[in-house]
Amino acid sequence: MVPQQETFSPEVASALRGELTPVAEQTVAAIVVEVPSYAEAFRGPMGRKIEGAVELALGGFLELATGGADASRPVDPAIEGAYVLGRGEARTGRSMDALLSAYRVGARVAWRHLSERAVAAGMSAATLARFAELVFAYIDQLSAASASGHADQLAASGRVRRRHLERLAELLVTGAPPYELHVAAERADWTPPRTLTAVLLPPSGARDAVAVIDARTLQAGEDLPGAEPSTERAVLLVPDAEGFARAALLTSLTGRGAVVGPARPWQDARSSYSRALRALQLGLTPEGETPVDTEVRLAELVLRADGEALTDLRAQVLAPLDDLGPGPREKLLETLRSWLLHHGRREQVAAELFVHPQTVRYRMGQLRDLYGKRLDDPQTVLELTLALGAR
Incomplete structure (x- = not known):
């Protein structure tokens, strides 16, 4: 814990407060040069607003430091401001790397100028060392708050986008109208x-x-x-x-x-x-x-597509084979199926079934005895092809 006693003399405190505006300006200028991500954002009116925010943050720190409070524990407004800043950075698409770099640059510039002014105003070496600890502890706390805000924003925006994407998928699967699909796709950034x-x-x-x-x-x-x-x-x-x-x-x-x-x-x-x-x-x-x-x-x-219809079709067109035993029936079925698929080419049927062409001729003779002229009927051939096609 920081000792609950006055850290700076009134002379030093007054001198440091007088430096807040120029230090804030120098801090922003240094960030623009050293952190390219902020080069455009910090110029013009936005740059002046940032300077004002930096000046207020430094002023809040000096109030804590000169009042003897624990400056390593920034007051709620400062923490909240850093947290909101982190969320804003996530919304703009910048990573925390840029913001942490800005904090480091700001801490270095602010420390260099304020420490020079403090020494000129009579600050002792021991107090100066304590001052350095407080400055960088303060920056660490602000950095942590911003990192928390950045992470929370990413998590929240990620959850929201995931919900939008899931909603879009549901609309697509259920066949929503084109206008509704376009709106949902835009909302999901897809x-x-x-x-x-x-x-x-x-x-x-x-x-x-x-x-x-x-x-x-x-x-x-x-x-x-x-x-x-x-x-x-x-x-x-x-x-x-x-x-x-x-x-x-x-x-x-x-x-x-x-x-x-x-x-x-x-x-x-x-x-x-x-x-x-x-x-x-x-x-x-x-x-x-x-x-x-x-x-x-x-x-x-x-x-x-219609399982019952297919079952009925099979029963109907394969009825001539019903009186055969299981073994002979299966051999004739596989021969008939191959004969249909190969358009009656005996050699190809024999090759597929690994039998002699004469065996194919014999089996087809049996089938013709059972079916008669129906094997030459296009409708019967179609029905048999359908019945045996999914075997």
């Missing part, structure tokens, strides 16, 4: 991309995924519109994930259980989200560690 691609993945993996994809990615909450409790997923909206960028996105999502929708114009992100959600609800699952890419599994999406 520049719209050409396209957005919806990615659904388990909530536990969303944070890690965001760290390795486009920094402009939006993230909505876990209460997704249209989703059932069993399909709870976090939703990411990834900007401009087309072409090579889509390939990179899929690679970054490897092993995360993700379902990736198509790229859509950013205002139509709901379409991408709906496609990914539908794939999830229809049971499309990753192939190993690879995410579900809905763009390469469109046929499955179409075939699974």
Whole structure:
């Protein structure tokens, strides 16, 4: 604690008060030269206001010092002013580095001029040393208050922006009107991309995924519109994930259980989200560690769109095989499927099934016995292709 006694003589105190205005001017001038971030801000009318603020701060310090109070504990107005200054710096986009540099320059300049004046007015060496301690303790306290204000402003503005970004993502997913989307994007300080691609993945993996994809990615909450409790997923909206960028996105999502929708114009992100959600609800699952890419599994999406209809279709068109045993039935089914996909090219069917072409001929003979001329009917061929396409 600082001894509760008068630190300066009346003569020294009077001499120092007389220096406040020129010291404030010299302090601001030095900051303009040594801290480039403030070069423009401190010129003109703003510079004069800053000089007045510096003079008031120094005056407050001298009142504390000459009154015998603990000058290492600035009074509330000074602390509050430094705190507000820190918040203001954060709002203008400047880091604390510039402000702390300004404090250091100000402390050095103020100390040099005030100490010279104090010595000239008769201050003893011991008192001068104590004066130095008080000056720099005062600056440390003000610096800490400004740093606190700066951090609080960044935290507050970060929270506000995150809320705006989450709100924008929700509006996109729910298909809000274009005007509302533009307003929300502007409020969130988010520049719209050409396209957005919806990615659904388990909530536990969303944070890690965001760290390795486009920094402009939006993230909505876990209460997704249209989703059932069993399909709870976090939703990411990834900007401009087309072409090579889509390939990179899929690679970054490897092993995360993700379902990736198509790229859509950013205002139509709901379409991408709906496609990914539908794939999830229809049971499309990753192939190993690879995410579900809905763009390469469109046929499955179409075939699974009405599960009951597909079941009925299979039962109907595969009825001629119902009287066969499981083994023979499965062999004829795989042969029929390959024959349909390869348009009846026997050698290609044989190569895919690893059998002799004569075996293919024999099995197709069996199938023709069961189906008759229906295997030459385009409608039957279409129905069989649909029935066996998702096997």
